[in-house]
Amino acid sequence: MKLRRGLPDDGSQHDAELEQALLEQALQNFRLSVHAWSEDEYSRSHTAKVIHLTSWRVAAGWALGCVLAAGSLTGGLYERHHRQEVARIAAAAEAARQQKLAAEQRAHEENEDLLAKVDSDVSREVPIAMEPLAQLMAEDEAQ
Amino acid sequence: MAAGTAIEAIATATAEEFAGLEMEAAAQEFSSVVQAHRPQIFRFLLASTRDVDLAETLTQECFLKAHRNWDRFRGDSSAMTWLMRIAINLQKDHWRNRRVQFWRHTRTNSVDMDEASEWLPSGERSAEQQMLAREQVKQVWKAVEGLSARQRTVFLLRFVEDLELSEIAQATGLSEGTVKAHLSRALGKVRGELRGKR
Numbered sequence: 001m002k003l004r005r006g007l008p009d010d011g012s013q014h015d016a017e018l019e020q021a022l023l024e025q026a027l028q029n030f031r032l033s034v035h036a037w038s039e040d041e042y043s044r045s046h047t048a049k050v051i052h053l054t055s056w057r058v059a060a061g062w063a064l065g066c067v068l069a070a071g072s073l074t075g076g077l078y079e080r081h082h083r084q085e086v087a088r089i090a091a092a093a094e095a096a097r098q099q100k101l102a103a104e105q106r107a108h109e110e111n112e113d114l115l116a117k118v119d120s121d122v123s124r125e126v127p128i129a130m131e132p133l134a135q136l137m138a139e140d141e142a143q
Numbered sequence: 144m145a146a147g148t149a150i151e152a153i154a155t156a157t158a159e160e161f162a163g164l165e166m167e168a169a170a171q172e173f174s175s176v177v178q179a180h181r182p183q184i185f186r187f188l189l190a191s192t193r194d195v196d197l198a199e200t201l202t203q204e205c206f207l208k209a210h211r212n213w214d215r216f217r218g219d220s221s222a223m224t225w226l227m228r229i230a231i232n233l234q235k236d237h238w239r240n241r242r243v244q245f246w247r248h249t250r251t252n253s254v255d256m257d258e259a260s261e262w263l264p265s266g267e268r269s270a271e272q273q274m275l276a277r278e279q280v281k282q283v284w285k286a287v288e289g290l291s292a293r294q295r296t297v298f299l300l301r302f303v304e305d306l307e308l309s310e311i312a313q314a315t316g317l318s319e320g321t322v323k324a325h326l327s328r329a330l331g332k333v334r335g336e337l338r339g340k341r
Binding site for chain 2: 019022023025026027029030031032033034035036037038039040041042
């Protein structure tokens with residue numbers, strides 16, 4: 001009786017022990033699984049951050065480099081264009097000045113010729129009666 | 144009078160130096176606390192939410208909050224317990240806000256149980272043992288999903304983070320008796336899930 005009663009007790013105790021062992025094993029596996037997952041995600045998120053940060057820096061460096069290169073190129077082109085424009089304006093101004101000087105010179109010469117002609121014409125128009133007197137004055141001036 | 148002023152100046156300078164040194168020491172201490180406990184806080188939040196991004200965000204918030212209140216930490220409990228308490232409260236706040244704003248966040252980034260169960264350390268196990276372990280992990284996840292928020296927190300702190308009952312009580316603000324009761328119910332559900340699959 002005792003044995004018969006003991007057998008089911010032993011059996012249920014064995015079941016309980018088995019169940020307890022199974023529970024402990026499951027909990028241990030669960031713990032290990034969460035730890036493995038967490039470690040992987042933790043290291044991955046940190047690596048990803050570093051990569052993200054590095055790639056962001058590289059991109060920013062490239063962008064800054066491109067902006068600087070474009071700026072230098074544009075600045076150089078603008079400077080060249082500006083210099084050409086200044087040289088063109090200076091040449092035009094110089095040409096205009098030369099033209100003005102030439103015109104003034106020409107006008108001056110024309111005036112001189114005109115005055116000389118007038119003088120000559122006026123001197124030729126001395127009346128015939130006054131010719132001897134004009135000759136005397138010319139001789140005096142020559143002396 | 145002049146001597147008095149000089150002494151006052153020295154005292155002020157010394158106090159400032161001490162204050163500077165104290166601040167530096169506190170910063171170093173906090174930095175070492177972050178290094179020591181950040182992985183553990185992240186793990187607890189990851190297990191609680193099964194959402195990597197959310198766990199990362201809440202971990203950052205946890206240490207930000209801890210940094211702001213570091214001078215109020217008196218060392219009555221361990222730094223770990225104190226940080227865990229902050230993390231639990233942040234998580235609670237998050238779910239509360241999420242419930243209020245459920246229409247804003249219809250999508251969740253949580254990993255499903257199958258995916259979470261795939262993680263196992265590559266030990267000296269046969270393929271069959273690996274499969275069995277994976278199945279057990281999945282069953283435990285299923286049971287954890289059916290737990291109340293408080294039961295889940297207590298369960299994870301005990302069986303994932305290996306905290307003592309007294310530490311769990313400190314971190315959750317519950318009495319040890321209540322912690323035991325929650326733990327017993329949680330284990331009952333895990334046992335039931337495992338029994339159901341046998």
